[in-house]
Amino acid sequence: MAAVRHYLEFERPIADLEAKIDELSNLSETAGGGSFEAEIEALRARVLDLRREAYAKLDPWQKTQVARHPERPHFTDYVGGLITDFVELRGDRTFGDDQAIVGGLGRFRGRAVVVMGHEKGWDTTTRLKHNFGMARPEGYRKAVRLMDMAEEFGLPVLSFVDTAGAYPGIGAEERGQAEAIARSTERCLTLGTPMIATVTGEGGSGGAIALAGANRVLILEHSIYSVISPEGAASILWRDGARAKDAAAAMKITAEDLIKLKIVDRIVPEPPGGAHSDPDAAIQIVGDAVEDELGKLDSLSPDQLRAQRAERFYAIGRAEGLS
């Protein structure tokens, strides 16, 4: 059985081999009694090698595709794998509930936390429900409300970032999209409890930073974090969205680039073949990294946490060797 059914362009050879494995398994079943077991084993090993190879040298555009992979673990999966007793809290107490950002209370490895993140959805129904992870003002205002609660009850905040960007629509503008984003970023930065943000997929511009003004910002190995989507940049720079590949490279959006720029603090490795090839493993690796980072912040007072965050962000771009 092939583990992954959605293949990206550069995974064509892998797709071919996995199709062959499927075929052989079927044949073997009809022929009875593991007639092709050795062949299948060899092919599986070959697939693993191919995956390892391909994922070891992804270019920025390929990483963008991996970051958006439909089978990549989403917020809901992280909650499922890392959070027990999850109680979703809904609504911004002002206008409505935006399911592009989901959040609530839960226990992370035994410890009560506020957890929130973008959810893109995983099929047509849920994608519509979650508006493809593109939040409206209510989503950011819900995030503010949850952070207020975290502050009041001394709970750490874990955020998971995965969005193409905030939703550009009439209603969103009408209800103050810009102000909602600004307030959410501000709330992250003024929080008196530890906050860890993890970019699990796409970190898309203002819609991402609104949940990422954290003490520690982690990023998955094949995730991206960018001021604008590669397509958006290409259409502005060259009036040609098709040149997204070039824009992806030019904007330095990969985890490797971002850690050099000190925009992220830690790269979380993914299983060979990307998080979507082994979601359970990927989720636990993230959990371990978050737990480790959270531990480092435990001894800090609210003021120290705020000071650390300010120092962290003020230092970005001031490091030597940038120019």
Added chain:
Amino acid sequence: MAMAEKFDDGKGQHPKAGDRRERGGWLAKIAPGVRKALSKRDTPENLWVKCPDTGEMIYRPDLEAALWVTPAGRHMRIGSELRFRYTFDDGKYEAIPTPAVPEDPLEFFDGRPYRERLQSARKATHAQDAMAIGFGKIKGVPAVVLVQDFAFMGGSLGMAAGEAFIKAAQEAVARGVPLVCYTAAGGARMQEGALSLMQMARTTLAIQDLKKAQLPYAVVLTDPTTGGVTASYAMLGDVHLAEPGALIGFAGPRVIEQTIRETLPPGFQRSEYLVEKGMVDRVTPRSELPEVLGAILSMLLGGKRRAA
């Protein structure tokens, strides 16, 4: 989507002499030699300015006397020098230098090196980057004023603008005076990638420093203010004023139209609309800004608790 969208729709022109928009317009399509000859003619080239709304030719000295507001009421885009002059008492102020930042950290190339784009923007605007800082009095109230100039690469928020904002806030705190920021930008500067995105958080932190010092922070939104700029320091003021008719929003109108495939209603994302929607306190004509700012700041300062 914090983006440096382009707004060279011919509606806003920059009055600084020698400023020509880099792209668009019929002039750009003429061979460089002819263009040079045209721009070097002896007559003062901007003696007459065409009103973007009515097409009427306006005598430049008249327009200057009217603070670059046309008879039709359009508040034309102006740079930092004029802003400072119009804002501070008797037009007098102290220029505060903006911090130097790493140049082109990403070695960005989009057909033309980013460094080159910076150079030509500097030449065209006689400014180092999009933000300038001045200190002076507004109707007797000492204040630090920050001006974002749309003429410099669409006013875009990059490392230089971010550091300038932080510096201005620190100056205000050090001097114990309020901060006023005139915003104008298409958004974040793409050529600096995520480093420019980080300026949204960094400027937000600078505002917290003002809050800690209990100093007022007033925003004057000018045409246009969109993208990551609106989604950070432009919407975090104690008070938001806006010049009449300014385009203010998060997503640019073109992006919204492409997303929803509908034409936007007239007046959408204009200053008056933002007042109606509760995001801006007051639409204030350019000529009244010093008075309104001065009154607000002095009242806010009057209520300031004395630091222990």
